[in-house]
Amino acid sequence: xxxxxxxxxxxxxxxxxxxxxxxxxxxxxxxxxxxxxxxxxxxxxxxxxxxxxxxxxxxxxxxxxxxxxxxxxxxxxxxxxxxxxxxxxxxxxxxxxxxxxxxxxxxxxxxxxxxxxxxxxxxxxxxxxxxxxxxxxxxxxxxxxxxxxxxxxxxxxxxxxxxxxxxxxxxxxxxxxxxxxxxxxxxxxxxxxxxxxxxxxxxxxxxxxxxxxxxxxxxxxxxxxxxxxxxxxxxxxxxxxxxxxxxxxxxxxxxxxxxxxxxxxxxxxxxxxxxxxxxxxxxxxxxxxxxxxxxxxxxxxxxxxxxxxxxxxxxxxxxxxxxxxxxxxxxxxxxxxxxxxxxxxxxxxxxxxxxxxxxxxxxxxxxxxxxxxxxxxxxxxxxxxxxxxxxxxxxxxxxxxxxxxxxxxxxxxxxxxxxxxxxxxxxxxxxxxxxxxxxxxxxxxxxxxxxxxxxxxxxxxxxxxxxxxxxxxxxxxxxxxxxxxxxxxxxxxxxxxxxxxxxx
Amino acid sequence: xxxxxxxxxxxxxxxxxxxxxxxxxxxxxxxxxxxxxxxxxxxxxxxxxxxxxxxxxxxxxxxxxxxxxxxxxxxxxxxxxxxxxxxxxxxxxxxxxxxxxxxxxxxxxxxxxxxxxxxxxxxxxxxxxxxxxxxxxxxxxxxxxxxxxxx
Numbered sequence: 001x002x003x004x005x006x007x008x009x010x011x012x013x014x015x016x017x018x019x020x021x022x023x024x025x026x027x028x029x030x031x032x033x034x035x036x037x038x039x040x041x042x043x044x045x046x047x048x049x050x051x052x053x054x055x056x057x058x059x060x061x062x063x064x065x066x067x068x069x070x071x072x073x074x075x076x077x078x079x080x081x082x083x084x085x086x087x088x089x090x091x092x093x094x095x096x097x098x099x100x101x102x103x104x105x106x107x108x109x110x111x112x113x114x115x116x117x118x119x120x121x122x123x124x125x126x127x128x129x130x131x132x133x134x135x136x137x138x139x140x141x142x143x144x145x146x147x148x149x150x151x152x153x154x155x156x157x158x159x160x161x162x163x164x165x166x167x168x169x170x171x172x173x174x175x176x177x178x179x180x181x182x183x184x185x186x187x188x189x190x191x192x193x194x195x196x197x198x199x200x201x202x203x204x205x206x207x208x209x210x211x212x213x214x215x216x217x218x219x220x221x222x223x224x225x226x227x228x229x230x231x232x233x234x235x236x237x238x239x240x241x242x243x244x245x246x247x248x249x250x251x252x253x254x255x256x257x258x259x260x261x262x263x264x265x266x267x268x269x270x271x272x273x274x275x276x277x278x279x280x281x282x283x284x285x286x287x288x289x290x291x292x293x294x295x296x297x298x299x300x301x302x303x304x305x306x307x308x309x310x311x312x313x314x315x316x317x318x319x320x321x322x323x324x325x326x327x328x329x330x331x332x333x334x335x336x337x338x339x340x341x342x343x344x345x346x347x348x349x350x351x352x353x354x355x356x357x358x359x360x361x362x363x364x365x366x367x368x369x370x371x372x373x374x375x376x377x378x379x380x381x382x383x384x385x386x387x388x389x390x391x392x393x394x395x396x397x398x399x400x401x402x403x404x405x406x407x408x409x410x411x412x413x414x415x416x417x418x419x420x421x422x423x424x425x426x427x428x429x430x431x432x433x434x435x436x437x438x439x440x441x442x443x444x445x446x447x448x449x450x451x452x453x454x455x456x457x458x459x460x461x462x463x464x465x466x467x468x469x470x471x472x473x474x475x476x477x478x479x480x481x482x483x484x485x486x487x488x489x490x491x492x493x494x495x496x497x498x499x500x501x502x503x504x
Numbered sequence: 505x506x507x508x509x510x511x512x513x514x515x516x517x518x519x520x521x522x523x524x525x526x527x528x529x530x531x532x533x534x535x536x537x538x539x540x541x542x543x544x545x546x547x548x549x550x551x552x553x554x555x556x557x558x559x560x561x562x563x564x565x566x567x568x569x570x571x572x573x574x575x576x577x578x579x580x581x582x583x584x585x586x587x588x589x590x591x592x593x594x595x596x597x598x599x600x601x602x603x604x605x606x607x608x609x610x611x612x613x614x615x616x617x618x619x620x621x622x623x624x625x626x627x628x629x630x631x632x633x634x635x636x637x638x639x640x641x642x643x644x645x646x647x648x649x650x651x652x653x654x655x
Contacts, residue, residue, distance in 0.1 A: 167560035168511055171518050175553040176545065178525065185543035192533060192543055216596070223623050388624015392616045392637055399599060399615075400608060400646060400654065412600050420593055428510030446546040458539030488576045 003130050006347070010355025011363050014363055019059055023332070023360045026063040027368050030070020035078055035382050036390070040088070041071035042326045042433065043218050046210035047394065049334060050401030057338035060358040061331055065357055066364045068327045069121055069310045072270060074112040076303060077379060080106055089270030089306040092278045094289060096298030106220060111238040112248050112296055113303040114372035120256040120304030121365040124311035127260050129358055132347070135319040139344035142320075144455060145462050148448035149472035150266070151441050154322055156480050157267025158438075164431045172425070177436035182444025186297045187450060199410045206440060208331035208402045208415035213432040215398045216419025219391045221426060238373050240296070248300035251281050255301035259308025266316040266324030267437075273309035274302035275490050282493075311361055317342055318354055322444065326433035329440040515561030564651030588623070595619060608646075608654040612639035 013019060033044040045064050052060035075090035080097035093113065100109040142150070159169045182193045183203025194200040240248070255277040262273040281301040282291050291298050316324045321343030323329040335342050340350050349353045371379070402415040422432050456462035464470050529535075529547040536542025595618055603611035617635035620626040626634070647654055 012592075148610070165511065165561075165564070167564060168555055171514060171557035171561060172555065174518075174522075174550055174557055177550040178554060180545050183549065187541075188534075190533065190542050190543040192547060193528070218591050220592055223588045386624060388620055388625070388626060389634060392619040392624060392634070395596065395599070395619060396612045396616050396638060396642055399596075399603065400612070400642065401601070403654070404646065409600065409604055412603075416593075416596055416600065419596070423589065425514075428514045429508075430511070430514055442550075449546065450541045453538055453541050458537065460538075 003133050006133065006351060006355045007129055007359060009351060010359030011362075013058055013356030014062065014359035015354045018055075019062055019356065019360060020363070022055070022059045022063040023066050023218055023364045026066020027070035027073075027364045027371070028066075029229035030067040031074035031379060032071075032382055032497070033067070033369070034071035034090075035379055036385075039218055039390070039394070040214065041068050042210070042330065044071070045215035045327055045330045047398055047401060048206065048332065049207050049211070049337075050404045050451060052334055053337065053404065056352075057335055057340045057350070058353045060334050060338065061353060061357045062360040064331050064334060065314070065361065068331075068408075069307060069361065069364065070368060071396020072121075072307045072310050073114065073117050073372055074379070076117070076281055077110060077376065078383070080109045080113070080299070081380065082383075089274050089309075091271065092274040092302040093299055095278065096293070096295050099292065099294035100296065100299065105294065107238045108240040108244050109299050110376050111373060112240045112244060112300045113371060114238075114376075115240070116248065116252045116255065116300040116304035117307040117372075118369040119252050120259055120306075120308035121311050121368075122362065123256040124260045124263065124308035125358060125361045125365065128311055128315055128361075130320045132315050132354075132358070135315060136344045136347045139320050142344070142468065143466075145466055145469040146472060147322075147465065148445060148452055149324055149476065150320060151445040151448060153472060153476045153479065154266035154316070154324060155438060155441055155445070156476055157265060158434050160480055164429070165348075168430050169434045172430050172432065172434040174436040177445070179209070179435070180234060180439045181446070184403040186443065186447060187471030195288050204414060204439075205405060205411065206330060206436070207337075207405055208411045209418045209439060210326075210330050210333070210421075210436055211398050211402055212415040212418025213422035213425075213436060216415065217422025217426055217432065219394055219398075220419065220423040222387055222391055226439075228363050237378060241378065243295050247296050250284070251277075251297040251301035252304045254280055254284070255304030256308045258264045259305035260312045262305070263309030263312025263324075264315045266313075266320075266322050268309075269313070269325045270306035270309040273305040275493070277301040277305035278495055280379075307365075314357070314361075318346055318357070319344060321346070323437065323440055326436045329437050332440055510563050511564075518554050518558030519562065520558075522551050522553075522558055525551035525554065531653040592623060595622070609639050609643050612642055 002356060014023065029044060029048065030041060033039050033041060044067050048064065048067065052063060055063075072089060075085055076093050076097070078084045079093040080101050083094045085091045085094055086444040097109045097113070097297045100106065159166060159173055178193075182200055184191055184201055191201055211406075242293065255273075258277050259270070259273040262268050262276060263270070278291075278298060278301060281295075282288050285291065285295070285297065288390040308339060313324045313328050316322045316333060317328045321332070321341065323332040323342075332342055335353070340346070340353055399412055402412045403409060405411045424434055425435075452462050462469075463473065526548060529544040529551055533544030533547060534542035535544045535548065595615065599611055599615040602614060613635045615635075616638050617631045620631035621628060622636055624631070643654065
């Protein structure tokens with residue numbers, strides 16, 4: 001089978017000493033930022049972008065992807081021990097993981113989370129291995145109308161399912177789309193929104209925007225704050241008992257499947273996957289009242305789901321060229337920097353990137369399992385590094401990284417601008433991720449829509465006369481209506497959880 | 505500032521910005537026709553979206569905002585005081601200006617020392633040591649290992 005051959009070639013790429021080092025470095029960095037509250041995976045990927053300019057495109061994405069799924073593992077640790085989710089997808093883990101820690105079962109909670117994450121992540125990579133070549137071959141048939149609708153579907157999903165109020169996400173996404181139009185029009189070369197500033201003619205780059213929104217903005221938010229909570233909980237034996245494993249097995253399988261399905265769809269991320277899995281487990285349980293009081297399934301399912309979703313989100317990126325999350329949007333930008341365009345042709349034109357990245361994810365998940373089971377106690381020590389020192393170093397790396405993009409101070413000022421803007425957005429409750437995602441989707445969407453209109457000679461009929469595009473319209477409509485129901489259910493669950501655990 | 509009020513302000517700004525942008529896309533850019541879409545058509549569509557989002561945020565009942573999920577409650581944690589943030593932004597701007605004038609090592613050392621002293625509340629000694637070491641290490645990492653030219 002092609003997938004097997006491809007994967008074998010991929011392992012040849014991923015197992016080279018340099019790439020092994022990159023995947024190890026990536027998952028290690030991911031673990032660390034997952035543990036540190038306040039610095040998320042998106043910020044870290046943006047910060048490490050400059051380190052990837054000089055390396056092969058495959059290595060660049062191997063490193064950045066490692067950070068992304070590594071953070072999913074790391075985020076669990078603080079959720080369980082301190083009830084401080086290191087990243088958004090681990091919020092659900094606090095529901096049952098923290099009560100487990102209070103009962104002195106922090107070890108098994110972390111252990112089952114690591115095992116579940118490994119199984120979920122690996123299962124999703126296996127599915128990714130066989131699913132994405134097929135997806136890419138289907139996508140080869142897509143024309144501009146299908147691409148326009150796919151991008152639109154992705155954005156609708158972001159707006160409908162994202163965390164935060166719909167209006168706020170829509171605002172953020174529209175801002176991103178608008179910022180993406182700055183510069184010369186791709187069709188007519190007319191300058192748009194440049195206001196005669198020469199620096200804006202070429203448009204804005206994703207890297208300084210991402211560094212500002214997710215790096216500098218976070219740093220500004222932590223200024224003067226201290227995370228003083230020392231870890232007092234004793235972790236103890238990490239390996240779960242036979243009984244724990246028996247209880248969790250079903251949850252891990254269901255979580256992995258759900259996570260993959262959710263992750264494949266552009267625009268829905270690990271947070272939705274973990275929330276969904278938690279709801280499923282609670283439904284499935286014989287005694288739902290155990291949930292919120294330290295049910296191990298409530299840790300196993302969501303952890304498997306968010307890792308599966310993280311791996312699955314590479315399907316739309318690698319096969320359609322449509323990033324589904326802020327993190328994959330930056331990887332999209334990283335590939336473009338290397339003149340590699342993600343899309344259905346990627347598997348043909350750059351098999352080393354396509355298969356190398358997939359193969360590296362098998363290796364990365366294995367490394368993470370090893371890092372997590374025996375070494376969890378060491379990682380907790382990272383929480384002792386003082387925030388001030390951390391942010392000082394982040395500032396230095398960010399500024400120099402932005403400069404190193406094109407050896408131009410313009411990028412540094414852009415980054416600072418978006419840093420301040422991102423801070424203000426955070427304070428007024430506008431989520432930054434939709435802005436970044438929309439910024440990347442903007443040119444894809446605009447080009448596809450204009451090409452479609454040119455092809456059709458003016459009417460909008462082209463979008464409904466082609467079977468695939470008609471199908472996509474129907475899916476989009478379903479997606480816009482269905483999540484209203486899902487979200488209401490999710491909120492009720494969250495509220496019940498909160499009142500259940502006595503938190504306001 | 506509560507999240508709800510903040511979003512309302514953001515909504516007002518979006519309405520004004522969206523309206524200005526609609527004007528810009530219609531006057532300064534060419535809309536073209538559906539068969540020949542011009543440079544202004546897409547910006548116009550997006551600007552209308554921005555305006556609509558602003559209206560949604562402004563007219564929404566406060567009650568709707570209260571049902572926000574966990575991410576909202578996380579955001580609503582008390583932020584740092586405004587004075588601190590203004591100083592931090594000033595430090596960042598000064599950092600970049602020094603970088604342009606005097607090069608990386610000087611800027612990174614001074615910037616990191618200032619940052620650690622004021623925002624990390626480290627002692628002068630440890631700020632100075634960490635700042636100098638960090639500047640030299642980063643210079644070595646970027647210039648020698650990664651071959652990135654620095655100012």
